[in-house]
Amino acid sequence: MRLLELAIETSNETARPILDESSKREVRRAVLTAVAVPGYQVPFGSREMPVARGWGSGGLQITLAVIGDDDTVKVYDQGEDGGVNAANLRRLIRRSEEVETTTDARAATIIQTRHRVPEDELIEDQTLVLQVPVPEPLRGVERDMNELRRMHAEGDYAKMWVSLYEDIVRNGVITQTTGYPCLVNDRYVIATTPIPRWDVPRLHQAKFLSLFGAGREKRIYAIPPHTDVEPLTFTDVAFEVEAIASACRCGLIRPGGERAAYLVELPRQDGTSEWVCSDTDWCARQRVDAGLLDPTTLVETEVEL
Amino acid sequence: MNAPNEWALLVEGLGKVYGPGGAEAVPGTGPDFGRTVSPSTGAIVGCWDIDLEVVPGEALGVIGESGSGKSTVMRCIAGDQTATTGQARLRSVDDGATNLFDMEPSARRALRIDQLAVVYQDPSEGLDLGVSAGGNIADRLTAAGWRNFGQIRARAAELLARTEVPLDRMDDPVGTFSGGMRQRVQLAKALANRPSVLLLDEPTTGLDASVAAGVLDLIRDLLDETGVGAVVVSHDFNVIEMLTRRSVVMHHGRIVEQGLTDQLLEDPQHPYSQRLVGAARG
Numbered sequence: 001m002r003l004l005e006l007a008i009e010t011s012n013e014t015a016r017p018i019l020d021e022s023s024k025r026e027v028r029r030a031v032l033t034a035v036a037v038p039g040y041q042v043p044f045g046s047r048e049m050p051v052a053r054g055w056g057s058g059g060l061q062i063t064l065a066v067i068g069d070d071d072t073v074k075v076y077d078q079g080e081d082g083g084v085n086a087a088n089l090r091r092l093i094r095r096s097e098e099v100e101t102t103t104d105a106r107a108a109t110i111i112q113t114r115h116r117v118p119e120d121e122l123i124e125d126q127t128l129v130l131q132v133p134v135p136e137p138l139r140g141v142e143r144d145m146n147e148l149r150r151m152h153a154e155g156d157y158a159k160m161w162v163s164l165y166e167d168i169v170r171n172g173v174i175t176q177t178t179g180y181p182c183l184v185n186d187r188y189v190i191a192t193t194p195i196p197r198w199d200v201p202r203l204h205q206a207k208f209l210s211l212f213g214a215g216r217e218k219r220i221y222a223i224p225p226h227t228d229v230e231p232l233t234f235t236d237v238a239f240e241v242e243a244i245a246s247a248c249r250c251g252l253i254r255p256g257g258e259r260a261a262y263l264v265e266l267p268r269q270d271g272t273s274e275w276v277c278s279d280t281d282w283c284a285r286q287r288v289d290a291g292l293l294d295p296t297t298l299v300e301t302e303v304e305l
Numbered sequence: 306m307n308a309p310n311e312w313a314l315l316v317e318g319l320g321k322v323y324g325p326g327g328a329e330a331v332p333g334t335g336p337d338f339g340r341t342v343s344p345s346t347g348a349i350v351g352c353w354d355i356d357l358e359v360v361p362g363e364a365l366g367v368i369g370e371s372g373s374g375k376s377t378v379m380r381c382i383a384g385d386q387t388a389t390t391g392q393a394r395l396r397s398v399d400d401g402a403t404n405l406f407d408m409e410p411s412a413r414r415a416l417r418i419d420q421l422a423v424v425y426q427d428p429s430e431g432l433d434l435g436v437s438a439g440g441n442i443a444d445r446l447t448a449a450g451w452r453n454f455g456q457i458r459a460r461a462a463e464l465l466a467r468t469e470v471p472l473d474r475m476d477d478p479v480g481t482f483s484g485g486m487r488q489r490v491q492l493a494k495a496l497a498n499r500p501s502v503l504l505l506d507e508p509t510t511g512l513d514a515s516v517a518a519g520v521l522d523l524i525r526d527l528l529d530e531t532g533v534g535a536v537v538v539s540h541d542f543n544v545i546e547m548l549t550r551r552s553v554v555m556h557h558g559r560i561v562e563q564g565l566t567d568q569l570l571e572d573p574q575h576p577y578s579q580r581l582v583g584a585a586r587g
Contacts, residue, residue, distance in 0.1 A: 153411070154411045154414070154415075156414075157447075158444045158447045158448035159433075159444065161443065161447035162436055162441075162444045162447065165439070165440055165447070165457065166436060166437060166440045168454060169439065169440070169458075169476050170476070234452055234453060234457075235452045235453045235454075236453050236454050237454045
């Protein structure tokens, strides 16, 4: 039998849930605790998943645990629905739970993501599931686990402030790009990992529920809707988002020249590069609206083995 | 003597027993028996029946040989160790109504931010050596709620200037500093939030004589200037003589003699004090 045939053979199996019901309940309990205590890192069992730890296993477990029959799931990675890992996770979820999937953030009820919050404004009924590599915001400043627990318990974040102070002294600015530390509900500091700073203000008083899952580190934490999320910032050094003096080919510029979306650099064959919207689905829709793109090309063209 | 309600720090009946038995371990230990190991339980009686009183602006000396229990006393007051029995009160905490030993560990630790500061013999206990001098002070200031970068920096520079740390080294990791300079940074950090009481544990031990003299001068000036109440723990008579007016002598975990430092050094009464002074003065 050839390799391709073997692959097809396997994929033709009937749907079989990845997580059993009691495992889902365990994850749901951790999620409920996380929602009840915003920003607190709740330990959970973290099962073996059919993806390697560090490849979204935490986010996957949350998605599988909170999903219902009428949910529609979007999975994207670095803002891109077509990424290999995102496509595989999406297929995995669809087969396991027999739910609808989409690339349109507005149509999804559960959005599993790595690196981005969708550019579309999410609403109350939507849940954002973030795949988290390092859930502990204080990891860089303290190694002792007992001391870390004490610092969180007592709200003693002086060492975090010192690291921000040192960063400004050494570099003139705070250089932390992804995972910027934020105070949630005026109580716990979390790592907003791994989203860029651009997305951080969008978590503040958001309408949607954010669930952070770290499979390797076995932690779940949450930002419930309408919760304060304040980036740790000195009163005289303003919090800044990424400044990129360029525009995407979708051409969307807000009045006053302000960018409307987070951009990433895309290398081209000739060695140059261009800046494009990181949220590919959102960008495509903007271009359709502007008459720059044929809407028929937007139909999901995922290969179904 | 001072009026009874003038103290900044009051310690009464402080005792610390390492091992089983608590108070039952105490009989048979102390200077009268020449031992700190309890004959009944085998526990070590680190210190027992310690009474101290420090008024604002005063430095009290605690002197004794290695193992006499003076560091145990200091660590119990500071909260680094849990006292077996006794009381410690700070005037700045509930006007002295609260026994520090009854406080929650978290509240106890919070005192270290702005009420009760400690300068250790080993700078690595009081400083983060991987962090800059300014950053070490920022640690205290941010813990006390400072959130303005410019103000934090200005205050750190002010403190480092006062403790004679060259300002061009302000942004260097403390680990790259010499021993004397580390102690100066530790002093600056300890005084950052104007604590009411400062505990100094062998602050110049391990420094060479000329550097130690400079640090001692600085400590004396700072004590005069800030009006902080201080406890100076040392085995070195020169340190005690230079910094304090009143002292207690500790031996086998007990206070064996107390009085004015000058008198104590000139005319020691207790046989152990006489031996100690005799040995130091040759």
